[in-house]
Amino acid sequence: MTRHFNLFMVPALAVLAFVFAIPILLLFAVSFWSVKNFRLQPDFSFAAWQRFLTVYGDLTLYTLLVGLLVGLLCTALGFVFAYAARFKAGRFGDLLLVATLITLFGGYLVKIYAWKSILGADGLLNQALMWLGLTDEPLAFLIYSRGAVVVALVHFLLPFAILPIYASLRNVSEATIEAARDLGASGAQVITRIVIPQTLPGLFSAFAFCFLLAAGDYVTPMLLGGTSGSMLGQFVLLEFSTNFNWPAGSALSFGLLFACLVLIAALAALGGRMMRRPAGAVS
Amino acid sequence: MTSATAPLLKLSGVSKSFGPVTAVAPLDLDVAAGDFCAILGPSGCGKSTLLRMIAGFIEPSAGKIAIAGQDVTRLGPEKRPTNMVFQSYGLFPHLTVAENVAFGLALQKRPRAEIAERTQEALRLVRLETFGERSIDRLSGGQQQRVALARALIMRPKVLLLDEPLAALDLKLRHQMQEELRRIHQEIGGTFIFVTHDQSEAFALANLVAVMNEGKVEQIGSPDRIYLHPATLFVADFVGETTILAGERRKGRVRLKAGLEFDSKGADGPVRVVVRPERVEVRFGGIPAVVTDAVFFGSSLKVSLKLPSGEMLILRSSDANAGEHFRPGANVNVGWDAKDQQVIDAP
Amino acid sequence: MIWRVILGLFLLFMLGPIALVVVFSFGANALIGFPMGGFTLDWYGKLVADTGFHSAFWTSLSAAFSTAILATLTGMLAAIGLMKVTPGATRAVLAALALPVLLPPLVVAIAIVVLFVRGLGLGLGLPVVVLGHILVAQPFVILIVMARLARFDQATVDAARDLGATRLAAFRLVTLPQIASALVGAALVSAAISLDDFIIASFTIGGGNTISTFVWGKMRTTLDPSINAIATILLVLTVGLSALALKVSKYKGQV
Numbered sequence: 001m002t003r004h005f006n007l008f009m010v011p012a013l014a015v016l017a018f019v020f021a022i023p024i025l026l027l028f029a030v031s032f033w034s035v036k037n038f039r040l041q042p043d044f045s046f047a048a049w050q051r052f053l054t055v056y057g058d059l060t061l062y063t064l065l066v067g068l069l070v071g072l073l074c075t076a077l078g079f080v081f082a083y084a085a086r087f088k089a090g091r092f093g094d095l096l097l098v099a100t101l102i103t104l105f106g107g108y109l110v111k112i113y114a115w116k117s118i119l120g121a122d123g124l125l126n127q128a129l130m131w132l133g134l135t136d137e138p139l140a141f142l143i144y145s146r147g148a149v150v151v152a153l154v155h156f157l158l159p160f161a162i163l164p165i166y167a168s169l170r171n172v173s174e175a176t177i178e179a180a181r182d183l184g185a186s187g188a189q190v191i192t193r194i195v196i197p198q199t200l201p202g203l204f205s206a207f208a209f210c211f212l213l214a215a216g217d218y219v220t221p222m223l224l225g226g227t228s229g230s231m232l233g234q235f236v237l238l239e240f241s242t243n244f245n246w247p248a249g250s251a252l253s254f255g256l257l258f259a260c261l262v263l264i265a266a267l268a269a270l271g272g273r274m275m276r277r278p279a280g281a282v283s
Numbered sequence: 284m285t286s287a288t289a290p291l292l293k294l295s296g297v298s299k300s301f302g303p304v305t306a307v308a309p310l311d312l313d314v315a316a317g318d319f320c321a322i323l324g325p326s327g328c329g330k331s332t333l334l335r336m337i338a339g340f341i342e343p344s345a346g347k348i349a350i351a352g353q354d355v356t357r358l359g360p361e362k363r364p365t366n367m368v369f370q371s372y373g374l375f376p377h378l379t380v381a382e383n384v385a386f387g388l389a390l391q392k393r394p395r396a397e398i399a400e401r402t403q404e405a406l407r408l409v410r411l412e413t414f415g416e417r418s419i420d421r422l423s424g425g426q427q428q429r430v431a432l433a434r435a436l437i438m439r440p441k442v443l444l445l446d447e448p449l450a451a452l453d454l455k456l457r458h459q460m461q462e463e464l465r466r467i468h469q470e471i472g473g474t475f476i477f478v479t480h481d482q483s484e485a486f487a488l489a490n491l492v493a494v495m496n497e498g499k500v501e502q503i504g505s506p507d508r509i510y511l512h513p514a515t516l517f518v519a520d521f522v523g524e525t526t527i528l529a530g531e532r533r534k535g536r537v538r539l540k541a542g543l544e545f546d547s548k549g550a551d552g553p554v555r556v557v558v559r560p561e562r563v564e565v566r567f568g569g570i571p572a573v574v575t576d577a578v579f580f581g582s583s584l585k586v587s588l589k590l591p592s593g594e595m596l597i598l599r600s601s602d603a604n605a606g607e608h609f610r611p612g613a614n615v616n617v618g619w620d621a622k623d624q625q626v627i628d629a630p
Numbered sequence: 631m632i633w634r635v636i637l638g639l640f641l642l643f644m645l646g647p648i649a650l651v652v653v654f655s656f657g658a659n660a661l662i663g664f665p666m667g668g669f670t671l672d673w674y675g676k677l678v679a680d681t682g683f684h685s686a687f688w689t690s691l692s693a694a695f696s697t698a699i700l701a702t703l704t705g706m707l708a709a710i711g712l713m714k715v716t717p718g719a720t721r722a723v724l725a726a727l728a729l730p731v732l733l734p735p736l737v738v739a740i741a742i743v744v745l746f747v748r749g750l751g752l753g754l755g756l757p758v759v760v761l762g763h764i765l766v767a768q769p770f771v772i773l774i775v776m777a778r779l780a781r782f783d784q785a786t787v788d789a790a791r792d793l794g795a796t797r798l799a800a801f802r803l804v805t806l807p808q809i810a811s812a813l814v815g816a817a818l819v820s821a822a823i824s825l826d827d828f829i830i831a832s833f834t835i836g837g838g839n840t841i842s843t844f845v846w847g848k849m850r851t852t853l854d855p856s857i858n859a860i861a862t863i864l865l866v867l868t869v870g871l872s873a874l875a876l877k878v879s880k881y882k883g884q885v
Contacts, residue, residue, distance in 0.1 A: 003714070003715055003716065003719070008707040008712075011707055012705060012727060013723070013727070016765065019761045019762060020729070023738075023744060027740060027741040027745075080640075081640045084637050084640075088633040100644070101872065104872065105770075105871075106868025107826065107868060108827075109842055110648060110861040110862075111648065113857065113861055116849075117650065124650070155644070155647065158644060159644070233734065237736070240740060246744065249740065250740070250744070253734075256734075
């Protein structure tokens with residue numbers, strides 16, 4: 001009865017092929033094309049890739065670092081929130097999850113804009129600081145900085161981290177926790193030895209998702225990053241729209257993508273090796 | 284018992300394989316009109332697959348299924364004169380009890396008055412006449428079972444199929460529903476086929492039992508025949524409590540390791556003798572045995588005995604006062620009538 | 631106690647900034663800051679008079695509506711199909727369908743532009759936006775519908791067939807009514823995703839605006855105080871639809 005394929009999947013897969021797979025393959029091909037007199041020409045040239053490596057190498061590294069930081073922050077904060085919602089909030093747990101879910105599909109631009117209003121020179125935070133007498137003039141470094149980008153990205157991506165972590169926490173049975181307490185584990189030991197090992201897949205997918213979306217974002221750094229907080233995504237846009245250099249834009253896109261995937265694969269391998277190490281005796 | 288006239292349901296050489304796995308080996312089965320037939324076997328023996336082939340949900344890999352002389356092998360479930368009571372009931376949660384029961388007739392676009400009347404009649408048959416407007420999730424397990432039954436019976440199927448109909452009910456309710464099923468079967472005089480892994484249920488309800496194991500039909504017959512004269516070791520072991528003793532047949536005479544000898548026709552070679560515990564009794568001149576354990580069950584006493592061969596023999600006595608004879612360590616002599624034993628050639 | 635404080639801080643961080651925008655959209659003062667001035671609906675009034683906003687609003691609504699219908703259709707069919715195949719195949723197909731959500735929307739958007747403009751020589755516009763939104767929304771539809779189908783009793787379909795229903799009739803009379811709430815929820819989530827999207831729309835809309843690209847234009851150029859009002863409208867639409875979806879579908883975030 002069970003098979004590998006059936007006709008019901010065709011429409012969804014057709015959309016996937018037509019609007020994603022074929023375009024992505026074409027985009028990849030374009031990264032080897034060349035531009036002559038502002039005209040795109042099919043070619044087999046590595047010029048765009050060369051441009052990516054020479055001009056954008058440092059920026060790619062920085063972008064990965066921002067993604068890494070945002071991914072780790074989201075995963076850590078997401079775990080704390082999900083853990084509290086699952087084990088400490090009692091009947092409010094569901095309500096907390098609803099609060100998370102409803103902001104999942106809404107307010108991408110609004111959230112970024114809100115941070116601009118909060119962190120801006122005449123924004124809420126500066127007003128508050130001046131009112132409290134902590135500073136005489138607005139702190140300019142709050143906005144148009146790397147910190148502003150990270151804060152806004154964490155704010156936007158946190159719900160995406162909470163959901164998979166909460167889902168895997170829900171599968172952690174309370175009996176395993178009670179058994180650990182019964183055997184003498186402290187609260188912290190319960191979390192590190194019982195809860196986190198059972199939640200690792202959820203934690204990893206939360207991290208990977210937040211990392212990928214943070215590293216690929218260009219709207220947040222555009223609005224909040226100023227010159228110091230620029231990320232690679234902005235330059236993909238720049239090459240495409242302003243420079244009309246599609247090959248370069250596409251090489252940048254795939255360069256970033258490959259770099260992200262390599263990093264995730266490396267982390268997954270590292271995590272896998274740590275998992276395989278026999279759990280040490282209770283110290 | 285299968286009747287001499289043409290059977291209502293006839294399976295000839297029906298089998299089913301899923302890829303390399305044989306779920307049901309080729310089998311023949313005749314069920315006469317009015318029969319209450321049980322397909323009995325452990326889980327995974329292919330009995331549900333067999334039932335679903337009769338219903339039309341699974342197409343047989345080979346063989347022919349005929350109902351009332353008509354070949355239905357290639358017909359889908361919606362075109363067969365069979366209806367089914369599903370193990371999980373499969374009640375429609377978005378419809379009321381009455382709407383569930385009326386579903387099949389509504390599909391046939393019968394006149395409204397006829398549907399209403401027959402729905403009431405079907406609900407009356409399962410004693411739920413006042414529950415028509417209820418929603419399904421406000422019924423108990425037993426009531427849901429009755430709705431599922433009414434929903435199938437309203438179609439007046441030539442053959443009613445029941446897939447583990449009572450498995451989801453607790454013991455007390457199960458006994459009630461067994462009574463109910465017998466009453467309904469007698470009242471409407473239909474032909475019922477049900478699948479079960481519970482031999483007491485099969486014996487309580489059916490006049491014809493087919494025992495299946497690993498996709499093969501081991502034995503088809505009346506309950507008493509299957510109980511007292513199991514055709515195979517599997518049937519002997521699966522159906523009821525039993526003792527199986529090893530022996531050897533030479534020139535028409537069987538000699539048991541335990542020391543008994545008697546005449547038995549058949550080929551030379553190793554044999555097994557099957558004896559039901561309640562047919563075993565204390566007898567002068569019987570096999571000497573030592574009591575190892577005796578457990579009091581209220582209505583009976585179950586005694587475990589060790590024979591000289593080292594084999595264990597179970598004796599069940601309905602004499603509640605027999606306990607003192609069967610203190611552990613006591614020596615007794617036991618035996619049984621030849622008609623109560625079944626000799627089976629060992630594999 | 632300590633956990634309550636922590637959870638409170640989290641909620642403040644997660645919901646505070648959004649609430650700020652909503653509150654200040656009713657403030658007489660032009661910008662977010664104190665004092666916010668008296669209560670006013672002026673900024674909304676301005677929008678009602680703005681024909682640019684009108685067309686963006688209707689473009690967004692038609693994109694959201696089309697996405698909701700079409701993504702729910704493709705996603706529902708895929709979910710039904712995925713329930714019938716081996717677990718390995720289900721995982722593989724789900725992973726493939728979820729890929730567009732995992733990659734940066736910028737890359738997906740650019741790839742679509744390259745295919746439609748360069749590869750096919752077709753123009754851009756609302757249909758392309760909708761296709762992009764279906765691509766992103768359908769994995770979520772599949773997730774929601776599969777969560778419902780996992781609790782679905784297949785015996786109800788068998789029973790309907792056994793009682794004389796054709797495959798199609800069994801689907802219409804038995805399957806559809808039972809998964810209807812999940813479908814409505816999935817459609818609402820799809821609409822929310824479509825309304826919330828800025829990146830794909832900004833690349834593929836060609837001429838014209840959606841609400842997102844309209845508000846983006848204002849964010850980048852002027853310090854137009856009606857931004858708060860548009861943002862609030864966008865928020866009410868997307869968050870409102872998500873909340874409604876959760877209520878209707880009883881989806882609890884299974885993944």
